[in-house]
Amino acid sequence: MTNPYRGRPDYTFWRQAVAGQAASGVDPVTAVPFTLSPGDPIATAGSCFAQHLSRTLKAAGFNWLETERFTGAAGTVDEGYGIFPARFGNLYTARALRQLFDRAYGQYRPKARAWQTAAGAWLDPFRPRIQQGGFPSLEALEEDRRRHLAATRRMFEGCAVFIFTLGLTEGWVSAEDGAAVPLAPGVVGAQEKEEAWRFHNAGFAETLEQMEAFLAGLRLVNPRARVMLTVSPVPLIATYEDRHVLVSTIASKSILRAVAEELTRRDPGIAYFPSYEIVTGPQTGGRYYAEDLREVTPEGVEFVMSVFRRHYLSGAPAAPRAEPAPAAAAPASPPLAAVSAEEVARYQALTGILCDEEAIVSPAVFPQGRA
Numbered sequence: 001m002t003n004p005y006r007g008r009p010d011y012t013f014w015r016q017a018v019a020g021q022a023a024s025g026v027d028p029v030t031a032v033p034f035t036l037s038p039g040d041p042i043a044t045a046g047s048c049f050a051q052h053l054s055r056t057l058k059a060a061g062f063n064w065l066e067t068e069r070f071t072g073a074a075g076t077v078d079e080g081y082g083i084f085p086a087r088f089g090n091l092y093t094a095r096a097l098r099q100l101f102d103r104a105y106g107q108y109r110p111k112a113r114a115w116q117t118a119a120g121a122w123l124d125p126f127r128p129r130i131q132q133g134g135f136p137s138l139e140a141l142e143e144d145r146r147r148h149l150a151a152t153r154r155m156f157e158g159c160a161v162f163i164f165t166l167g168l169t170e171g172w173v174s175a176e177d178g179a180a181v182p183l184a185p186g187v188v189g190a191q192e193k194e195e196a197w198r199f200h201n202a203g204f205a206e207t208l209e210q211m212e213a214f215l216a217g218l219r220l221v222n223p224r225a226r227v228m229l230t231v232s233p234v235p236l237i238a239t240y241e242d243r244h245v246l247v248s249t250i251a252s253k254s255i256l257r258a259v260a261e262e263l264t265r266r267d268p269g270i271a272y273f274p275s276y277e278i279v280t281g282p283q284t285g286g287r288y289y290a291e292d293l294r295e296v297t298p299e300g301v302e303f304v305m306s307v308f309r310r311h312y313l314s315g316a317p318a319a320p321r322a323e324p325a326p327a328a329a330a331p332a333s334p335p336l337a338a339v340s341a342e343e344v345a346r347y348q349a350l351t352g353i354l355c356d357e358e359a360i361v362s363p364a365v366f367p368q369g370r371a
C-alpha cells in the first residue's frame with residue numbers, strides 16, 4: 001500500500017502550510033462554499049468580534065444590512081444603532097440567538113419584561129447596554145422593543161447572508177423560564193432578587209441544539225439565506241466557574257468551535273471563517289493580542305479581515321488597507337436600502353467596539369483596580 005498522504009496539497013502539511021508561512025502570515029482558508037457580492041444584503045450578529053465584520057463590509061462598500069435606525073422616538077437616544085443590523089447588541093451565546101429569533105416571531109415570551117435601576121431607569125434585560133441611561137418609562141421601553149423586534153424580523157427575512165460569531169458558552173438565565181441575558185442584573189445595577197437569575201454554562205449538546213433550532217427557524221422564514229459561522233478569538237474577561245479563567249476560556253472556545261465544525265460537516269453549504277485560528281494559532285506567537293492578552297490588536301484585526309476580503313468578498317479591494325476608508329454604498333437591493341456613505345461616516349464615528357463583558361470589571365465593580 002502506498003502512503004495515502006503522498007501527493008496531498010501543501011496546505012495539508014504543517015511544515016509547509018504553517019511553519020513555513022508563519023513569518024508572512026498564515027492564510028488557512030482553502031475553499032469557500034460561496035462568496036458575497038456587493039448587492040447581497042448581509043446581516044452580522046454575535047459577540048463583540050462580529051463588529052469588525054460589519055465595519056469591514058461597510059468600508060468595502062458592501063450592502064451591510066441595517067433595518068433599525070434612530071428615529072427620535074420618545075424615550076430613545078441615538079445610541080447602539082449601526083453596530084448590528086437591528087439594535088439587539090451583542091449576542092454572546094447560541095441560546096441568546098435562538099431566543100431572539102423566537103421572541104421576534106412571538107414563539108417565546110419571557111416572563112422578564114424589564115429591569116429597573118436604583119435611579120429609576122428602565123433597562124431591557126435582553127439588551128441592557130444599548131442605551132446607557134436606560135429608558136425613562138416602562139412604556140417607552142416596551143414601545144422601543146416592539147419596533148426593535150419588527151426590525152429584527154426584517155433582518156432575518158431580508159438578508160441574503162447571515163454571519164454569526166459564536167462568542168461564549170457562559171451566561172445568565174432566568175431561574176423561572178431560562179430566558180438568556182447578556183449580563184447578570186447586578187452588573188448593570190438592576191434591582192433584581194439574587195435568586196431570580198442563575199449562572200448557566202452550556203455544553204456541546206445544548207449549544208448544538210440551540211443552533212440547530214435557530215437555523216431551522218431561519219430557513220422557514222428565509223429559505224435562500226446563506227449562513228457563515230465564526231468563533232470569536234477574544235478570551236473571557238471573567239469566568240463564574242470556580243476555576244482558572246484560562247481553563248474556562250479554552251473550554252468555552254473548544255465547545256463553540258466543535259459546534260461550528262459539526263454544523264458545517266452536516267451542511268457543506270454553511271461556511272466557516274477561521275478568524276479564531278488566525279488569531280490564536282501558534283504561528284502568530286501571540287503578536288495579535290494587546291498587552292492585556294485579550295484585546296485583538298489592529299494589526300491582528302486587519303490581517304483577519306484581509307483574509308476575509310480575499311476569499312469571501314467578490315469585487316472587494318484586492319489589497320488590504322490598514323484603515324479602510326468609507327466607500328460609496330452598493331446599489332440598493334429592494335426592498336431594503338443599501339448603506340449610504342453618510343451612514344458609513346456616522347458608523348465610523350462609533351469606532352469603539354461595544355463589549356458588554358467589560359461592564360463586569362468596570363471601576364464601579366472593582367474600585368481598587370482588582371480587575
